Amino acid sequence: xxxxxxxxxxxxxxxxxxxxxxxxxxxxxxxxxxxxxxxxxxxxxxxxxxxxxxxxxxxxxxxxxxxxxxxxxxxxxxxxxxxxxxxxxxxxxxxxxxxxxxxxxxxxxxxxxxxxxxxxxxxxxxxxxxxxxxxxxxxxxxxxxxxxxxxxxxxxxxxxxxxxxxxxxxxxxxxxxxxxxxxxxxxxxxxxxxxxxxxxxxxxxxxxxxxxxxxxxxxxxxxxxxxxxxxxxxxxxxxxxxxxxxxxxxxxxxxxxxxxxxxxxxxxxxxxxxxxxxxxxxxxxxxxxxxxxxxxxxxxxxxxxxxxxxxxxxxxxxxxxxxxxxxxxxxxxxxxxxxxxxxxxxxxxxxxxxxxxxxxxxxxxxxxxxxxxxxxxxxxxxxxxxxxxxxxxxxxxxxxxxxxxxxxxxxxxxxxxxxxxxxxxxxxxxxxxxxxxxxxxxxxxxxxxxxxxxxxxxxxxxxxxxxxxxxxxxxxxxxxxxxxxxxxxxxxxxxxxxxxxxxxxxxxxxxxxxxxxxxxxxxxxxxxxxxxxxxxxxxxxxxxxxxxxxxxxxxxxxxxxxxxxxxxxxxxxxxxxxxxxxxxxxxxxxxxxxxxxxxxxxxxxxxxxxxxxxxxxxxxxxxxxxxxxxxxxxxxxxxxxxxxxxxxxxxxxxxxxxxxxxxxxxxxxxxxxxxxxxxxxxxxxxxxxxxxxxxxxxxxxxxxxxxxxxxxxxxxxxxxxxxxxxxxx
Amino acid sequence: xxxxxxxxxxxxxxxxxxxxxxxxxxxxxxxxxxxxxxxxxxxxxxxxxxxxxxxxxxxxxxxxxxxxxxxxxxxxxxxxxxxxxxxxxxxxxxxxxxxx
Numbered sequence: 001x002x003x004x005x006x007x008x009x010x011x012x013x014x015x016x017x018x019x020x021x022x023x024x025x026x027x028x029x030x031x032x033x034x035x036x037x038x039x040x041x042x043x044x045x046x047x048x049x050x051x052x053x054x055x056x057x058x059x060x061x062x063x064x065x066x067x068x069x070x071x072x073x074x075x076x077x078x079x080x081x082x083x084x085x086x087x088x089x090x091x092x093x094x095x096x097x098x099x100x101x102x103x104x105x106x107x108x109x110x111x112x113x114x115x116x117x118x119x120x121x122x123x124x125x126x127x128x129x130x131x132x133x134x135x136x137x138x139x140x141x142x143x144x145x146x147x148x149x150x151x152x153x154x155x156x157x158x159x160x161x162x163x164x165x166x167x168x169x170x171x172x173x174x175x176x177x178x179x180x181x182x183x184x185x186x187x188x189x190x191x192x193x194x195x196x197x198x199x200x201x202x203x204x205x206x207x208x209x210x211x212x213x214x215x216x217x218x219x220x221x222x223x224x225x226x227x228x229x230x231x232x233x234x235x236x237x238x239x240x241x242x243x244x245x246x247x248x249x250x251x252x253x254x255x256x257x258x259x260x261x262x263x264x265x266x267x268x269x270x271x272x273x274x275x276x277x278x279x280x281x282x283x284x285x286x287x288x289x290x291x292x293x294x295x296x297x298x299x300x301x302x303x304x305x306x307x308x309x310x311x312x313x314x315x316x317x318x319x320x321x322x323x324x325x326x327x328x329x330x331x332x333x334x335x336x337x338x339x340x341x342x343x344x345x346x347x348x349x350x351x352x353x354x355x356x357x358x359x360x361x362x363x364x365x366x367x368x369x370x371x372x373x374x375x376x377x378x379x380x381x382x383x384x385x386x387x388x389x390x391x392x393x394x395x396x397x398x399x400x401x402x403x404x405x406x407x408x409x410x411x412x413x414x415x416x417x418x419x420x421x422x423x424x425x426x427x428x429x430x431x432x433x434x435x436x437x438x439x440x441x442x443x444x445x446x447x448x449x450x451x452x453x454x455x456x457x458x459x460x461x462x463x464x465x466x467x468x469x470x471x472x473x474x475x476x477x478x479x480x481x482x483x484x485x486x487x488x489x490x491x492x493x494x495x496x497x498x499x500x501x502x503x504x505x506x507x508x509x510x511x512x513x514x515x516x517x518x519x520x521x522x523x524x525x526x527x528x529x530x531x532x533x534x535x536x537x538x539x540x541x542x543x544x545x546x547x548x549x550x551x552x553x554x555x556x557x558x559x560x561x562x563x564x565x566x567x568x569x570x571x572x573x574x575x576x577x578x579x580x581x582x583x584x585x586x587x588x589x590x591x592x593x594x595x596x597x598x599x600x601x602x603x604x605x606x607x608x609x610x611x612x613x614x615x616x617x618x619x620x621x622x623x624x625x626x627x628x629x630x631x632x633x634x635x636x637x638x639x640x641x642x643x644x645x646x647x648x649x650x651x652x653x654x655x656x657x658x659x660x661x662x663x664x665x666x667x668x669x670x671x672x673x674x675x676x677x678x679x680x681x682x683x684x685x686x687x688x689x690x691x692x693x694x695x696x697x698x699x700x701x702x703x704x705x706x707x708x709x710x711x712x713x714x715x716x717x718x719x720x721x722x723x724x725x726x727x728x729x
Numbered sequence: 730x731x732x733x734x735x736x737x738x739x740x741x742x743x744x745x746x747x748x749x750x751x752x753x754x755x756x757x758x759x760x761x762x763x764x765x766x767x768x769x770x771x772x773x774x775x776x777x778x779x780x781x782x783x784x785x786x787x788x789x790x791x792x793x794x795x796x797x798x799x800x801x802x803x804x805x806x807x808x809x810x811x812x813x814x815x816x817x818x819x820x821x822x823x824x825x826x827x828x829x
Binding site: 079080082084115116117118119122147149259260262263266267270271273274277283295299300301302304305393394395396397406508509510511512513 | 780782786793796799800807813816
């Protein structure tokens, strides 16, 4: 995936004077406006992929300026060239040219946030010392001006060894052409002049280079001295030879004399930054705009927390309620299209495959899109606004008490609507262990697909007793929600204590001032989310849907349909009008039930019945539960078919049929303990192929989805077993 | 409150308090400013915080906190940064008394 430039240039483009002649990396601090700038520069001409073996996204786009084409790579934000997270490491590896499958960029666009020169200049010093062609794009100039910050760009450029600085306002586009011009001419630009603000380090690095020979560049040698030989730069450090390694240890001891190298580096470089800032930046009394006023208000502990709950309530309401009409519409459309195609093709295996397999499969993929798009619209808007970091800050203490961190709050809340967007939202969590613990906890939250099953079973089997002013049915539903939350929290705690044990990450969040979200960036990111879901998770969901269709369809029995047709023929002779329609429906439903009984799915239900017998389930319930593993919401339709009331039966018909369902000895199948057990099973069990596919996608391994499935199913099984046995015994 | 008391006492008491190490980022009250005097770098997490600019000589102001006083929000060279109490303790500060 690394050499798209050569492959993509079609023959007709060779006649153009210059094709893609340079690869330029866009690097900067997190939240420095890097992505907005990247979108501004490349527009729609960008592709999103993954770096090999990791979940970090690789954004590549083409910048066209006059007759040049430059390939731009948007790197994850980093504070330093000594990485401490996976994202930072990728950024550093690409910049230093040690990323597997990517060649060293021909130049750099360093993004510098004008409102945060302090941290920006720290990274910039390190970048300038790399001696690569570089241009500095200074963003947030409008915000800096409002904040009373005046920057002397010429003085700053001089302090940075004469590197070119282009101030831009990405939202309005001011200064963009100058920046484009500067990027396009990077190949002709000479390398930056080293600042060497830390002479001791540079001298030691020179010594190291002399021994190591040609292969080691000065900047690499400096990084090696600071970082030492670690797991992360091993590939880069191998081939140094034992002599060089020995010298490295001696030199490190000399420079740092036992002190932690990154703290020494931080001290030296920030001392320089402070001195430089004094001469290039003037701070005037800040202008009291709406931003600072709102910021100050939402930062108060109590008001801020109340505000956060309001925001979350709106987001939750939107995902839960606004998406429903669209989802109902998709559902209805899928059904209509499926039915009309089914009618047009007649009754055969191909028609059923298209109508019940393919179209239903496509439907089961796009049904998730409304929730995903609405949730991400909010998340991206809140992130661009600068609110997401604040939400994490306000909730940190609470979430920490359950073993997670503040950033977990949005994914957890979102999972009450649907775990799929919730798990996708865990990207905001920088720490890998926290992130996976959150992913494992998220599917326990009661999602909207569990609700119909809960509603059906509760309405049918839980008596509507009044307890005080409460209703028992409502209480059970509430209990199920709480049960999910408790299970999720216990899971997170358990994970953090066992498989994901490790130091708590330093919780240092940058809390940016509020800024106006850029709609173009929001749109691009939203598009990216949707694309990723459709491509990566959609294929799995679709495959599973078709497989389940095949299990329920095959093997066909040759006797069922003719027998049903014969019955219909008899009925036609004796009955007319509505009575006939009702009879035909009954016969068809019965035929469908018989067919399902002897399909692979029905047989599977019978095979696993002994397993579920201790839970009080007969083969019908077992088959419905098995069919529900790809998507729990289908269980009602399957129950409808199994109990021969049709797959679109209304709740009342189905629940009365469930009530009358009995074992061969006449005792009812659906007793209260069995129903409670079934509810517990549904509350725990990970019956959702989409969630599994998304976990796979977000963790980049099958290990976690498999673990989640086994773990949750086991808990569900034993929970149901306990409820039934205790209740019955 | 503490600042006001210190203001009326003379500077020796303040110096003593600093030497005793009683002033850290965690003891800074809302609205108070200080300059980081020294950093206990024994904790690797604290080293990462130094990369974010929490180094000796940096001026820092406690601007806010979440409910319960943790995490704390600081202002560092015009930017907001939040730290947990447990990490804030590693940074010794000398308070800047208002007006002086």
